[in-house]
Amino acid sequence: MKSKLTYDDVFKRLVKSAYDGRLEEDINELKQQGDKTLNQYIKYATGGGEPDQIVYKVKECNGDCSCEGDNCEVSCLFGAIVRDVEGNVVIKENSCSGCGQCVEVCSHDALVDKKEFIPLVEILKDRKVPVFAIVAPAFYKQFGPNVTAGRLRAALKRLGFYGMVEVALFADILTLREALEFDAHVRTEDDFVLTSCCCPIWVGMVKRVYKDLIPHISPSVSPMVACGRGVKKLHPEAKVVFIGPCIAKKAEAKEADVKDAVDVVITFKELDQVFKAVGINPEEMDEDISEHSSTAGRIYARTAGVSKAVTDTINRIRPDKEIKIKTIQADGVKECRKMLQDALAGKVEANFYEGMGCAGGCVGGPHVLIDPGQGREYVNEYGEEAASLTPADNKFVLALLKRLGYEEIDDLLEDKQKMLTRNF
Structure with a gap:
């Protein structure tokens, strides 16, 4: 008789078993059903x-x-x-x-x-190795309308994480770098750049399908990679877990030139399943506040957020630049294809191109927990709450840069630390 358990059912059940200390026993019980598909579910739900x-x-x-x-x-x-x-x-x-x-x-x-979470459970329970959760900018109120950054941090600590860092802080840093890249490479009316900051689907399309456009892509890592490297620079013994709405980030984290940054990737949907499996309700947690990102980094989660962030920042740090930034965005795979095809054909409509593989941006990712439109509203709300519009005015970001070895903003372009650059 075939099991009626779905892949998600198996994952949730085994998460609870892992926290209860009976994972191997439960796996053996499931395997006794003799269902080939169920055995496959078990294999991949446990990171096999x-x-x-x-x-x-x-x-x-x-x-x-x-x-x-x-x-x-x-x-x-x-x-x-x-x-x-x-x-x-x-x-x-x-x-x-x-x-x-x-x-x-x-x-x-x-x-x-x-799914990569279950092999991590024993490390989280043991607590001898600090494990940091780094959460994508799309996180805000995904886990409930009252789940702030502070409550999510508290819930993650209850799971066994040492701390939580908002990737928006490193989106701030990448915003500064992309603004400097634009300033350096857009010198004539015919020049243009493709942002490489966020979306692995967008970057993958350029690298694999539209290779002739590679010279135009900004040679920057994603905020996820920058954040993972930043955490490990400050805490060399730590493990880093990225939490976001995107399956493609699991593949990005394993790419040869950036695989040093993030150890495990889980999605919002998976984290929600974990919380429910072990009985943690983030809405009931006390606030644990510790973030200082600017509007720029927070709005990366929605289409046109990167464009606005870089525009506001370059206007702040290079107000006298003769050639002003003109942005264009592609929302979803179909629009990304068309925009890249047009650029390849010489139909250049802007000098800063932003592509998001999911309609709406990261708030429309495959493993979000709320409607993308609502997600966009929450992201904008969180962005408006920030004390600084751009990272150039954010004293916390500037202090973090110094801790990471960047004495001045302009040092980000040369990137002697080799934290923010990749070779396409």
Whole structure:
């Protein structure tokens, strides 16, 4: 008899077992059901599989599934999903970027993304190694309308985390760097840059499909990578867990040139399942406040947020620049493709290009917990609450830069610390 447990059911059950100290026993109980698919769920829900592979097929699909509208083949940006002679789905591992688009359109758990939380539980329980949670700017009120940054921090500490850092702080730092990059590279009316800050799907499209545009992409790491490296510079013994709305971040964290930054990636949906599995309600936690990001870093979570952040910052630090910034945004994969194709064809409409693989930006990511429109409103609300509009006026960001080895803002461009730069 086949189990009726879903992949998410298995994950939640095993999270509770891990915290209760009976993980191995519970796994053995589940395996006694003799269900091949269930055994696959167990494997990937507990972090099994190839170290650098994110997406797995756990049961056959011959095209008769009920995927509505889009399907896994169409959704794949890189041609990594094909069908064999019998019509079954095949993942071409060498082509798969781990973006997770196919997982989201698969309606019956035939394709799943590996979950990385359970192997971390013993470390969190033991508390001998400090484990920092770094949370994406889209987090605000995702876990309930009353869940502030302080309450989320308290809930994460209850799980066993040493502390929580908002990635928005490092989005602030990347905003300064991208503003300097724009100033350095946009010298004529024909020059333009593609931001590389946020979205791994956008960056993957440029690197894999629109390679001729690589010279225009800003050679900066994402805020996730910058934050992970920053935490490890200040706490060399620490482990870092990124928490966000995006499956593709799991793959980004494993890319060869940035894999030093983040040890584990979990999504908002997964964290919500963890909280429920162990009986933690973030809305009931006391405030644990400790953040000082600016508006710029906080609004990275929604489409046009990066553009506004960089625009406000370059106008602040380079007010006399002759060529003013002119931005354009692509909202979702379809618009990203069109914008990149137009740029490749010489139809250049702006000098700063921002692409978001998910409609609405990160607030529209596959593992958000609330409606993207509501998420955008919350992100804007949180941005408006910030004491500083730009990181150039944020004394906390400027102090953090000095702790990281950057004495002046202009040092970010040369980046002798090698924390913020990657080679595309």
